[in-house]
Amino acid sequence: MSYVTKLSSFVSLQIKRNKFTRMFYAVYHNENRGLFYVKLDENSRAVLQYKAQGKVLDMQVISVPYRYRGRGIARLLTETAFTYVIVNYLYMYLTCEYMQKYYLAIKNPDLEEYIVGPPHILEGPDSEPLDPDIIYELPDPEDFLIYFS
Template sequence: MAGSGRYMLRSLASSSGTKMMNPKPRMVSSEVKGLSVVHDETNMEFFIKLGEDKAFLQYDVLDPATGAVDLQHTVVPEVFRGQGIAKVLAKTVMDHFASRDKHMKLTCWYLQKFYKENPLPAYSGKIIE
């Protein structure tokens, strides 16, 4: 899988406490259902800090000219699963890209499920098969 290497490197870097390559990532955050969702554009990741852990959604840019993205992985630490955290990430990320008129490829199985259960008009025409 093309994105798997990046996923493994990020996971190892996050768990070992090592700093990422770019020490000053450009970040934007928003409050959703009491959870702060941060967009780390440099590392192409949205995340929610959960104490010492974090839930995250990683993406890649498919086409720099159009800004189309591949939403690849959604990960929630096991202890926090079943609490709607993945849903908050999914909605925030899909709303973010849809509001910027960006097309999205839903590689992540959870995002495919979320989209099927939430076929919102804002996402219409924005999903790449």
């Protein structure tokens, strides 16, 4: 399967899930500062911070102001970062707990090749390929518990 096909099937499934969030918010990227962000109002932003180390992006933390939580903004930032990594042939180390949960919720063989850590995320059962013809809602990442050993 080509990278374009992988990306289009992944993105189309995600767009269907978050079509309303995507209509109201645009994600911006500041490569120099290692940020993906959404402007929420004049004084507020939701931010995903990362550190680039060669071809590996260490996804560190997502911060969404309290009054904007529950609107799918963290998911939008996460999906944008995943798409950015796929399109640019990069890799991700998921330090951010929310991103770890999201990855476990949507884990599939096409995405697995872009994730390089942490080790507890890489272990576990084999994943199923995403079927772009199925429009079921993805599980909420908050439904997954992550245990550190």
